[in-house]
Amino acid sequence: MIEWSDEDVMIRDAVRGWIDAEVRPNLDALDAGELPPYDLIRSLFKTFGMDELARSSFASRIRREHEGGDSDGDSGEDRPSGGNAAMNMLPIIELCKVSPGLVTAMGVSLGLAAGTIMKRGTVEQKERWGLDLLTMDKVGAWAITEPNSGSDAFGGMQATARKAGDEYVLNGSKTFITNGPYADTIVFYCKLDDGEDPRDREILTFVLDRGMPGLDQSRPLRKMGLHSSPTGELFLNDVRAGADRLLTGGSGDGKESAKQNFVTERAGVAAMSLGVIEECLKLSVDYAKKRELWGQPIGDFQLIQLKLAKMEVARINVQNLVFRHIEMQRAGRAPTLAEASAMKLYSAQAAGEVAMEAVQLFGGNGYMSEYRVEQLARDAKSFQIYAGTDEIQVTHIARDLLSR
Incomplete structure (x- = not known):
């Protein structure tokens, strides 16, 4: 393609x-x-x-x-x-x-x-x-990240589920949860409190509903960008969940399920990055044609042309990643975790660099919200953080290479 x-x-x-x-x-x-x-x-x-x-x-x-x-x-x-x-x-x-x-x-x-x-x-x-x-x-939320775990989502997980008769009693907190403040349905990850070493405990996945006793959903958190995506915290204090809320089907345990979702999420960041790159490039080209300095459009200056050229190279490369993903799905194959991590690492960095270059090209205007590249630069930064930071993507890619 x-x-x-x-x-x-x-x-x-x-x-x-x-x-x-x-x-x-x-x-x-x-x-x-x-x-x-x-x-x-x-x-x-x-x-x-x-x-x-x-x-x-x-x-x-x-x-x-x-x-x-x-x-x-x-x-x-x-x-x-x-x-x-x-x-x-x-x-x-x-x-x-x-x-x-x-x-x-x-x-x-x-x-x-x-x-x-x-x-x-x-x-x-x-x-x-x-x-x-x-x-x-x-509205649904997917709750895995915790205040003290960060990128070590599984090893550092402290939220627990304790068996109590035919039910489970859930305790713990989650943070940076997209849709958390407004979610009607929450997919909640925690560890089975079975007396084993905390890092070795089984990962369980429950489905929770807004309004359950002991479940509190915070107001939206203030953050740098992505303001149109509400992010919040969840607090669970002795939330009782029946076995009917425990997800046990499919292949693998809750940990394997989460990894499969990471693949989907990380591959999707390439498409998100392409949108930001294309818009920043379009806005920058239009501005370079119209904005004049010393009686000529700034697009006539080689430093501006260099910025635009690098943006176009990034656009082509990220678009090719998106097309490759489409071809893989056409062939009936999903990316591996390492492949999805590589897609996310490159595309997220490219989107961030292009957006910041757009702000620089616009000069003082680029720092003003009226010109839109300011918002896109703030939003693009999140691509390098959520679904695993750049550093986590590097780890997954390198581990795959070294295991061959």
Whole structure:
């Protein structure tokens, strides 16, 4: 794949039209954190029929499972094709040109919260929680990061589940949780309190609902960027969860499930980065043509041309990573953790560098929110932190190389 198809371009242009009508007029409220993103995301779903498509796909899948068919999401029928991958990528790219936080909020609810339930849940659990998340009728959160664990998500995890009769008693806290303040459904990771060494304990995954006794969801945290993606903390004090809330299906334990989600999340950062890079490049080219210095457009100066050229190289490279990901899905293959880490490491760094170069090219104007590159630079920085910092990506890539 070397370029978007005619069908892809039609989808892209339709999404752009919706963004111009619905998102751009609300950018100030989104970036101020005054407007939660969920109604806009639901509008996107309804406008393009994504909610009805989700209902139809969900009904077919549940029917197969009731009939004794595949239940872990690995059947060929469930595996996304290259065409579907392109259709999924394009809205991500276009939204990230304007408000990357919208994609973060949507991606965590769909890809991580709903995705975990659909991979590891029983039929009953999928029917109970899955569909409402897949249609965005409800908001999902994926809670793994803790205040004292950081990138050592599993080894440093302190949240616990203690068996108490037919139930589990959950205690602990989570931080930096996307959608945490507004989530209706929370996929919660913790360790089984079984007396073993804490670092060796089994990882369990529960599904929790807003309003459960002992579960507190904080107000949105203030942060550097991604203001359109609410982030919060979760506090659990003797939350009682029945066995019906424990996800035990699929392959592997909770730790393996989380790793699979890291692959999805990290590969998705390439598409998000491409959106930021394309928008920063477009804004920079337009500015270089119009802004004059000493009677000539600044685009005539070689230092400005060098910045634009480097932005274009980054755009081509990250676009190629996105196209490669689409081709892999078309071939029925998902990236390995190391491959996804490599995609994220390069694309996140490229997006950050391009956005900061755009701010520099705009000079004083680039530091002003009116010119938009300021917001994109703040948002792009998060790509190098969430879903594992740059340093964690390096570790996963190097370990894979050294194990061969």
